Every structure is written in structure tokens, then in C-alpha cells.
Amino acid sequence: MTVRVRIAPSPTGNLHIGTARTAVFNWLFAHHHGGKFILRIEDTDLERSRPEYTDNILAGLRWLGLNWDEGPFFQSQRLDLYKTAVKKLLDQGLAYRCYTTPEELEALREAQKAKGEAPRYDNRHRNLTPEQEAAFQAEGHSFVIRFKIDDDREIVWNDLVRDKMVWRGSDLGGDMVIARASADGIGQPLYNFVVVVDDIDMQITHVIRGEDHIANTAKQILLYEALGAAAPVFAHSPLILNMDGRKLSKRDGVTSISDFQKLGFTAEALVNYMTLLGWSPPDSTQEIFTLEVAAKEFSFERVNKAGAKFDWAKLDWLNSQYIHNLPVDKLTDLLIPYWQEAGYNLEGRERPWLEQLVGLIGPSLTRLVEAVEMSKLFFSDTVELSEEGSKQLQQEGASAVLSAILAALENQPEFTEPTAQEIIKQVVKQQNVKKGLVMRSLRVALTGDVHGPDLIQSWLLLNHLGLDKARLNQAISS
Numbered sequence: 001m002t003v004r005v006r007i008a009p010s011p012t013g014n015l016h017i018g019t020a021r022t023a024v025f026n027w028l029f030a031h032h033h034g035g036k037f038i039l040r041i042e043d044t045d046l047e048r049s050r051p052e053y054t055d056n057i058l059a060g061l062r063w064l065g066l067n068w069d070e071g072p073f074f075q076s077q078r079l080d081l082y083k084t085a086v087k088k089l090l091d092q093g094l095a096y097r098c099y100t101t102p103e104e105l106e107a108l109r110e111a112q113k114a115k116g117e118a119p120r121y122d123n124r125h126r127n128l129t130p131e132q133e134a135a136f137q138a139e140g141h142s143f144v145i146r147f148k149i150d151d152d153r154e155i156v157w158n159d160l161v162r163d164k165m166v167w168r169g170s171d172l173g174g175d176m177v178i179a180r181a182s183a184d185g186i187g188q189p190l191y192n193f194v195v196v197v198d199d200i201d202m203q204i205t206h207v208i209r210g211e212d213h214i215a216n217t218a219k220q221i222l223l224y225e226a227l228g229a230a231a232p233v234f235a236h237s238p239l240i241l242n243m244d245g246r247k248l249s250k251r252d253g254v255t256s257i258s259d260f261q262k263l264g265f266t267a268e269a270l271v272n273y274m275t276l277l278g279w280s281p282p283d284s285t286q287e288i289f290t291l292e293v294a295a296k297e298f299s300f301e302r303v304n305k306a307g308a309k310f311d312w313a314k315l316d317w318l319n320s321q322y323i324h325n326l327p328v329d330k331l332t333d334l335l336i337p338y339w340q341e342a343g344y345n346l347e348g349r350e351r352p353w354l355e356q357l358v359g360l361i362g363p364s365l366t367r368l369v370e371a372v373e374m375s376k377l378f379f380s381d382t383v384e385l386s387e388e389g390s391k392q393l394q395q396e397g398a399s400a401v402l403s404a405i406l407a408a409l410e411n412q413p414e415f416t417e418p419t420a421q422e423i424i425k426q427v428v429k430q431q432n433v434k435k436g437l438v439m440r441s442l443r444v445a446l447t448g449d450v451h452g453p454d455l456i457q458s459w460l461l462l463n464h465l466g467l468d469k470a471r472l473n474q475a476i477s478s
């Protein structure tokens, strides 16, 4: 048997971290077994589905390296298949037309609520006679298609994560709607139904999805049976929780993969982190790995039942590990879009200069986006003086030191690291001051602040752009 799994996002929002983590588990499982990973876009909700969300989902999966083997398939293009399946259930007497009006359903719910009962449909139109049906139709009543669910059915499956699961038909809310009404007969088929039709058609062997789908699984197993197909194996992965132990939601701010990307996480670090959200490798000290490496070890035996807490500190740590291990040219490629996005002018800043800058700031980065703030002074013509910086420039001798540096600079045909060191040495001697004063004053003149990246390297970068003299002059006259 070839393992066939799928990720089935609904394009009603950007690619969510929960969906992406489900995609990771599917990808790992498929690759572990040499199987296929299929992408299906569940866009039957016409009102809420948007093409830009589909684009965001596809781009996010690609960015994370979660390449798929088949698809994307779009449910909106497969309506005929679903309608044929609805018709089959109707013909077999496993489904029926229900003419109950929304007002009647509301009255039923109210009555149940008053008695303290859970809301459920009371199957009142399950056994209409042909005459009753004809009467409803003659009166122009619209209908939905309901699938019969026996209350005393026991539904059992062995979940790869949660072990033996047992549900009763009576817990499923009565006969379920599988398709809406339409003027010409069978209308828009609904979520639980189309998922099953698709999973059968796509020969899905394992359904791996979030634990919020467990109640759907019980219903879907009955649909497999009715459609004459064997149910796949199910694996319900734990939810992602925030640090307070609640389900990660919009209120937690960042939840979509494109947001994580904007915040400066690398795809490799993020996908690595998601792999660890609920799964741990047999050697639990191993924390940094590629998808390919994780796939070799992946099994549901090591997936937790309990929810997985989203730990920003851990993600940051992983991200910094990836960034610090990147070769400078790769890191430069990754940073350029962040600078562009920040509106920095890259003109006149050639590749070797950019790589030198990246070599300077790279080791201090945790998130790529931090490069914007850290390198601001290298992209602007003037510097902003911090409070501490301006105090430093008021220090006795600071101005004279800067003038001496400027004078020394005039006589240099070529400016290199040894030249810079030599100038500093000369000025210390000539002005008879402490080296600290020279270094600090120079730093403030060049960068505006008393803290920052390596001074000599920063100076070299600014000198290359011809910015150092202007800044020294500015500081002297400030």
C-alpha cells in the first residue's frame, strides 16, 4: 500500500500556523513512508473563500519547503462528483430531503434548550411518504439533503495519536445535512460530505489533521461506510496553545505564516520549530534538523496527546542558530528584501559592501528584520544622536580628538583596517588622551551612539561610502 496523505486548507484566511504544522506532520509521514502528499483547496464556502488566501497558502507552503506531489485540487471544480455521490445516497435510501423550515428548526432548538437538552435535529422528515413530499414541493418548500445517522450506532476508530476513540451516533446531533437546497435539485454539498468524497476519490490512506476535527471524524466514518469505502486511518494531532495554555487564536497576534516571515523568521527555523510542536525525535536532545532528517525518524508514537505550547523564546533561539550558521552570501540574499521593504536605498551599495555589512551584523541577529534597525546608520546620510551620544561629544577633548582624526584621514591614500588602527594610535599619542575617549567619540561621530557593532568595521563600511568625513565634521560642529 502506498501511503497517501493530504493537507486540505480552506482559503478563508492566510496560511495559519496550525494548518502549516498539520502540513508538516503530513509531509513527514508521507516522506517517512515513501508516500504521496496531496494538496487540496477546500473552497466550497464561496462567501468566505478568496483567491488571495489561496495564493498566500500556496506561497507559504512553498516557502516552508512543504512541496506537494499532487494538486492543488480545488473543491469548487469538483461539484459534479459530489452531486453524484449525494444522488447515490438518496437512491439507496441512506439520505433524504428534509423540508423543515429555519423557523421550525429554531423552535425545536428553543424547546430543547428549555429542557436543558443539547440541540439536535429530531429526524422528523426521515420517513416522509411520497404524498407528503409532493405536498411540500407543491407548496414550494425548499429542502436540504440529510444523511441518516442511527442514534444507537457505536463508532470506533484507532487513532494514531489518541488511541481508541468511541463515539455514539446519538452524540452527533441527529441526521446531518450533507447538501443545501437548490432550485434544480441537489445544491451546494457541505464540508463533512465533500471531504469524504474527496478522500475516497484521492485514495487517501491516512487523514492527519488537528484534534478540532474529532467530532467530524465520527460523522465521516459513517459516510465512508454509506459510500461503500473503507475508512482511512486517522491521526488527530494536538492543538497549538499559547503560553497561557489556551488555543492559539487571532488574539495572540501573529498566527499566519506570512506574519512569521515578515517578523524575520527563516523558513528552515520555522519549519524545524513546527516539527517540534507536538513531536519529539527519539533522541530528544536533537533539536536542529531539516525536514528530510526529521522524516526519517517521524512516527505518531512520538506525537503528544496534550496540546503543544507555542514558545517564542525557543523559536527565537532556533532562528538565531539558523541565521548564525548561514554563509554570508545566503544571509545577504535573505536580508536584501527586508532592507528594500524598509525603503532603504541600496544604490551605490555594492554586493561586497553589503556582504561586509552582513558579516558585521549577522552574528547579533535573532530575527532577520532586526537588520533593518541595526543597519539603519549605514543606509542614511546623517546620524541621529542618542542622548548618551550627545553627552559623549560634550566631553572635554572630544572635539579635538575628532578634528585630529579628520586631519589624519586627509592624508590617507588608501583606507584599510591597519590604517584605521594606526590613526587611532596616532591621535591617542598626539592628543595625549586615553584610547577610550578616542574610541567612544569616534563611535558617536560615526554612528550616533555609544553602543553598536564593531567600530573599526563600521568605519571601514562608512569610509567606503565616503560618509565618515561628513559625519566627523557634523559631530565637531554639533
Ligand code: GLU
Binding pocket: 007, 008, 009, 010, 019, 042, 195, 208, 209, 213
Ligand atoms: N478544510 C479543513 C480545515 O481547513 C481541513 C479538513 C480536513 O483536514 O479534513 O480545517
